Amino acid sequence: MKEERISVFDIFKIGIGPSSSHTLGPWRAAQQFLTRLNSRIELASVRNVQVHLYGSLAKTGKGHGTDIAVILGLSGYDPVTVETDSIDRILADIASSETISLHGEMSLRFTPKEDVVFHKSESLPFHPNGVSFVAECGSNGTFEETYYSIGGGFVIQEGEEKNEKHSVSLPYPIDYASDLLQWHRISGKEIWEIVLENEKAWRPEPVVRKDLMHIWHVMQDSIFHGCQNQGVLPGGLLVQRRAAALNQKLLKGKACVGCDEWVESIRTGGAGFNYTLDWVSCFALAVNEENASYSRVVTAPTNGAAGVIPAVLQFHITFCGGTEEDIFRFMLTAGEIGSIFKKGATISAAMGGCQAEIGVSSAMAAAGLTQVSGGTVEQCLMAAEIAMEHHLGLTCDPVAGLVQIPCIERNTMGAIKAITASQLALQSNPRDAKVSLDNVVQTMWQTALDMNHRYKETSEGGLAVNIPISLSEC
Template structure:
């Protein structure tokens, strides 16, 4: 394993749905390519830009918004700050005028149907999510570069090592769960404390805390907005949103002034297992319905799995009395578990199927929940292991290439499994466990390598070929 130092803010990224690997990653690749061109020539020399999509990006790119992402990236917009309500108008203007403002600075001819090419029968050898940019610059020649979106919004340039940034020396370097356990045994620190010390290699504690609270703010906003928004999701499958209707049913049609008022009504509106279970499902549905409609969510660790962690945190603060400090500890713990999976396996569905998305997010959430529920380090790692063990082999087979069926419901399953895994671990003695987290990470990667490519975000197998729809609609 190559040394790779990953911050919690690399695992949790604010962006736009519906996919971290097919939307956020290509968006960032477009921005990187423009930076490369700008470092070599003036943008006024650029006459036109072509984008070539390969592998999974080509096969499911339209449903995942890959073309939209690269167009917006080339046009100077950023996924963190763009007004999501303006996206349709921006795209309509580009399509009508067949031009765009490159980097927001220089107008060039750009016809999306001509300049974004889907190579559905070709795949690049390094990774299924490959894209190539070609900028024609007249007398300055042609600038060309290939990038790979490797999952979770992470992007690497062809020939570049994934850890090509300057090396960061952490007080507690971690590649395996065993490393985390070793540092705990030598220091006596909890997982979140170890991770916090490592994070100070990048920024001070005040910035870490405010950054994570901002991550939670966006997560909770996606829950709240998703619970208030009804209608049909875009893309041609005619999927009806369910979170808003469920929200109204559970609240007995009460109207909420704001998020705080909403949370109070949820907390005081009922009791019992079924009531709580319905809300966990509602929280997860809300986030991923927002994700499917090109709204702002947090990659956790991917967009397709963006609803699991917010749903579990919202469950804890609503029904278990969780505090802001608990959210801080939860995210630090969960972020490190995500890093371990990225290093030892993958968080890319195009490489490992949905076990790499929902499975990893469920493991992250289980560890975070065990942490704030008073679990030991060993119990937190056990919770993560249990959650992933029961997602092994989960395929990625999005119907119509859209992050809707079965993706949205799978977030509810991942959240519930995370809560169950945490409870099992908290009621168990980890010394008696037969399977370690490192065992399950290794097994997940072996399973990913063995999995047929039809089940790796290509829409060529599973539910994607057994649901009677017309793919041309999507």
């Protein structure tokens, strides 16, 4: 395993849907390319820019909005701050004028249908999600760079993995779950306390708390707005949004002003297992319907799996009396589990199928919920293991290349499995467990390597080829 120091804020990133690997990653790659281009060559010398998409980015890039992402990135927009309501207008202006404002500064002839090229039959060797940017710069020649979107919004420039990068010195370096357990036994600290000490190597504790609460508020906003927004999802599949209708049904038509009133109405509006189960599903549906609509969500650890952690954490807050401190501890614990999976396996569906997205998010949520439910460190790790164990081999087969079928419903399944895994762990003695979290991380990676490429976000297998739907634009 390559040594890698990952912050919880690397796992939880604010961005635009529908995909962290196919939207957020290529968007960030475009921004990095522009920064490097501008540091070497005057933007005024650029005559033409082309984008070349390879592998999974080419095969499902239309449905995942990869072309939209790179165009917005080249235009100088940022996924954290761009007004989502303005995206359609921006793209329409570029298409009609056949002009792009490079970095928001330099007007350049640009035809999206010609200058974003989908190489569906080619894949670059390092990773299935490859994107190359080529700038023709007149007398300054050609400036070309290739990037790989490796999942969860993480981006690597070609050749970067061979370079020595500055690595922050952490008080509790963690690569494996066994490291986490060892540090607990040495220090007596809980998982969230260990992770917090590491986070303080990057930023002061008050900033960690403030920024994590901001992350949570973005998550909760995506739940709340998703429970209000009705209609049909974009892309051509004509998938009807369901969270708003379910929200109205469960609240018996009651309208709520603001999120706090809404949460209180849920608490007092019913009881019982079915009522709670319906709300967990509603929370998850809401987030991923927002994600499919190019709205703002948080990678957790990816966009395709963005609904699991918010749904489980909202469940804890709404039905278990969760506090702001619980949110803080949940997020730190869940973030570290995601980091362990990224280091030991992958969080890219193009590399590992949907086990790398929904499976990892479910494991993260299970550990976080166990932490705030009074579980021991051993029970937290056991919960994460149980959740992933029962996602092993899950394929990624998006119908028409869109992050809708089966992706949205899978978030409800991941959330429920996380809660079940947490309950099992809380009622179990981890000393009796036969499978460790490190065992399941290793198994997940081996399964990823064995999985046929058709089931790795290519839309060439599974449901994607057995549903009688054909969309020319996807």
